Amino acid sequence: MILVPLFFLLLQVQSSNAVHICRLTPLAKSWHGSCGRLGSENPTMTLASAKKITTGRWRKDSEPSAVWAGKITYSDDVVPVELEIHRGGAGVLRTAEGWFPISRSVVSGNGMEFDVDFGNEVPASGLDREIIQRAAAILSSQAVWNRADTRECPPTDTKWSIYCAMETATIEVTGGFHHRRPALQLVRRIVEERSANRPYRHRLMDYNNDPTTRFADVQSLLAEALRRVAQ
Numbered sequence: 441m442i443l444v445p446l447f448f449l450l451l452q453v454q455s456s457n458a459v460h461i462c463r464l465t466p467l468a469k470s471w472h473g474s475c476g477r478l479g480s481e482n483p484t485m486t487l488a489s490a491k492k493i494t495t496g497r498w499r500k501d502s503e504p505s506a507v508w509a510g511k512i513t514y515s516d517d518v519v520p521v522e523l524e525i526h527r528g529g530a531g532v533l534r535t536a537e538g539w540f541p542i543s544r545s546v547v548s549g550n551g552m553e554f555d556v557d558f559g560n561e562v563p564a565s566g567l568d569r570e571i572i573q574r575a576a577a578i579l580s581s582q583a584v585w586n587r588a589d590t591r592e593c594p595p596t597d598t599k600w601s602i603y604c605a606m607e608t609a610t611i612e613v614t615g616g617f618h619h620r621r622p623a624l625q626l627v628r629r630i631v632e633e634r635s636a637n638r639p640y641r642h643r644l645m646d647y648n649n650d651p652t653t654r655f656a657d658v659q660s661l662l663a664e665a666l667r668r669v670a671q
Contacts (some may be wrong), residue, residue: 459558460475460558461476461553461554462555463552463553464553465550470486470487470488472484472485473551473552475512481515483512485512485521487508487509488510489506490508493616494509494522494616496610496613496614496616496621497567498524498539498567499526499566500565500567502526503526504524504525506547507525508524510523521534521535523554525545525554530542530544531545531554539620541556541560541561541562542555542556543555561625563622564626564669567613568621568626570613571613572606572609572626572662572669573609575606575609576659579605579658579659584599584600586599586604588649589602589644589645589649590645591604591642591644591645593607601644601645602644602647602661606623606644623665624644627644630661630668634661638650
């Protein structure tokens with residue numbers, strides 16, 4: 441299991457400027473560089489051209505013009521990342537802690553440079569709305585609600601937890617899955633609001649398995665997520 445680097449937790453409260461300029465240069469068949477100082481470290485980033493994004497389509501209205509996959513390397517951790525750029529230079533960097541917006545990108549034979557805002561995650565898109573709608577349809581009745589979530593979601597399941605309903609819906613709608621997709625992050629934020637004084641380690645799993653959570657709470661959770669996407 442990948443451990444989330446401490447810098448992601450620190451950026452929200454300590455960084456005076458969460459927008460970082462990432463600069464990489466070509467080496468062999470990949471790009472190597474850094475996004476500068478992140479928390480207490482200056483980790484390296486390595487990217488290589490990829491044929492496609494493996495963790496699901498981001499938007500319905502736009503296809504990426506360029507895709508890279510790679511990693512951010514810290515002194516004690518390696519975090520996989522995917523980068524997609526769309527027409528005009530904007531895009532998204534997908535990481536283990538969230539999807540962060542790219543506001544500018546330039547690529548030439550001598551280097552790659554892009555601006556990433558680590559202080560704000562990418563908002564939910566129209567596809568995220570469809571994911572939540574599909575998850576609500578999967579959890580159509582209490583009879584198919586799995587009250588003992590393990591965050592393992594075999595395709596043969598006939599009962600689904602909140603997490604597995606979201607995972608299944610994401611794969612069906614976008615063709616892939618990433619556990620920090622905006623749709624899942626939105627549902628997590630609502631769970632946080634509902635469980636402020638509960639020591640949940642895994643928000644979706646623990647809320648799902650909490651004996652005080654009712655099926656009506658599950659339905660209202662997804663309904664509230666849909667309402668917020670529409671705003």
